[in-house]
Amino acid sequence: MVTALNGFPPATIKRLVVKIGSALLVDKAGAIRTEWLSGVVADLAARAKAGQQIIVVSSGAIALGARRLALPKGGRGSLDDAQAAAAVGQIALSGHWAQLLGEQGLTAAQMLLTLDDLENRRRYLNAAATLERLLSLNVIPVINENDSVATTEIRFGDNDRLAARIGQAARADAVVLLSDVDGLYTANPHTDPDARLVREVARIDADILAMADGGSGSGMGSGGMASKIAAAQIATGAGAHLAIISGLAERPLSAWENGANGTIFLGQTGKRARKNWLAGRLTVKGWITVDAGAERALGKGNSLLPAGVTAVSGSFARGDVVDIVNAEGRAIARGLAEYDAEDAARIAGKRSEEIAALLGDAVRPALIHRDHMVML
Ligand SMILES: Nc1ncnc2c1ncn2[C@@H]1O[C@H](COP(=O)(O)OP(=O)(O)O)[C@@H](O)[C@H]1O
Numbered sequence: 001m002v003t004a005l006n007g008f009p010p011a012t013i014k015r016l017v018v019k020i021g022s023a024l025l026v027d028k029a030g031a032i033r034t035e036w037l038s039g040v041v042a043d044l045a046a047r048a049k050a051g052q053q054i055i056v057v058s059s060g061a062i063a064l065g066a067r068r069l070a071l072p073k074g075g076r077g078s079l080d081d082a083q084a085a086a087a088v089g090q091i092a093l094s095g096h097w098a099q100l101l102g103e104q105g106l107t108a109a110q111m112l113l114t115l116d117d118l119e120n121r122r123r124y125l126n127a128a129a130t131l132e133r134l135l136s137l138n139v140i141p142v143i144n145e146n147d148s149v150a151t152t153e154i155r156f157g158d159n160d161r162l163a164a165r166i167g168q169a170a171r172a173d174a175v176v177l178l179s180d181v182d183g184l185y186t187a188n189p190h191t192d193p194d195a196r197l198v199r200e201v202a203r204i205d206a207d208i209l210a211m212a213d214g215g216s217g218s219g220m221g222s223g224g225m226a227s228k229i230a231a232a233q234i235a236t237g238a239g240a241h242l243a244i245i246s247g248l249a250e251r252p253l254s255a256w257e258n259g260a261n262g263t264i265f266l267g268q269t270g271k272r273a274r275k276n277w278l279a280g281r282l283t284v285k286g287w288i289t290v291d292a293g294a295e296r297a298l299g300k301g302n303s304l305l306p307a308g309v310t311a312v313s314g315s316f317a318r319g320d321v322v323d324i325v326n327a328e329g330r331a332i333a334r335g336l337a338e339y340d341a342e343d344a345a346r347i348a349g350k351r352s353e354e355i356a357a358l359l360g361d362a363v364r365p366a367l368i369h370r371d372h373m374v375m376l
């Protein structure tokens, strides 16, 4: 099958997010691979000058800072170490990017984001507006997670999903993950000699999810293939293509254009922005379990009514994001709750007349309205 992105990234790809993992940027001794990075920057500069808008998501702060501070375990031994390493490493990392892009006549901008900056809708729209303005000024945003303040609970932890969320926020046409492996294989190619490269993925199903094995191969980053597939779910759900290609070549993007291996996850079309944002969220405040009848009704595009609800858990207020879980415990949809957790539990399984008697004027047409819901 001829891929939609043959010769990627073609001129039609107007806006591109390129993510570079720690293992590529930083060598085993903890120093930045300046020569290799110059090649990547030359590749990016050629595209920027041809009119493509580029956003970089760059890992490497923890690995770089750990060496400067002589911290054990690459700075990942404890949260304190990781945060200190990131604070020291980030300033060096952005210095390299600013210098190398500057040598190509390009201006770099640094944006450090936490998970919350993209999970909270107001802050997400704010970050999106900043990205838009930077791109309109022909600046190259260089983005990383704000590791020195992010704590375990509010962290992406890997930059693959951060890159996908940025792709979504910036309405990018494609996200490219440069990795130490040249794509998704049917199993981990480092451990399974029979593993075969999967060149194109039109739909991310259980078989695809099962292919990822273990964490980061290099031990320097934290993503691994599972976070790349999770990133592909976010990006493709937002209508962007996502590619995993090898970053081991001197000029990875050119090498790929010239026929090197890679995997392309094809973007889905026709999803609305608010629903994309919902589907791409990583955290939810509660869970609403529904029976088989309600599951069928949701599948047909109906709102969730209290009658089909069998259980409510978590702590959420009206307007918070909750997952709808089927009788087997699988999350099937996500949406904005019309009631807080307490009222939702009171009206679970009840019909309209009973709800009216319980809640009076506070009755709303649905527990989750179809316009504020996305099927997963
Ligand atoms: N099915 C798979 N296909 C390819 N790589 C896989 C697969 N399952 C696990 N991996 C591992 O994922 C690694 C890539 O992830 P990672 O080391 O986090 O890269 P990066 O630092 O680029 O984010 C590969 O080197 C490989 O060891």
Ligand SMILES: N[C@@H](CCC(=O)OP(=O)(O)O)C(=O)O
Pocket (backbone or CB within 6 Å): 020, 021, 022, 023, 058, 059, 060, 061, 062, 063, 086, 144, 145, 147, 157, 158, 159, 160, 216, 220, 221, 222, 223, 224
């Ligand atoms: N934000 C972190 C990197 C997170 C991470 O490990 O990402 P990756 O190397 O892409 O798996 C840093 O700059 O060190």
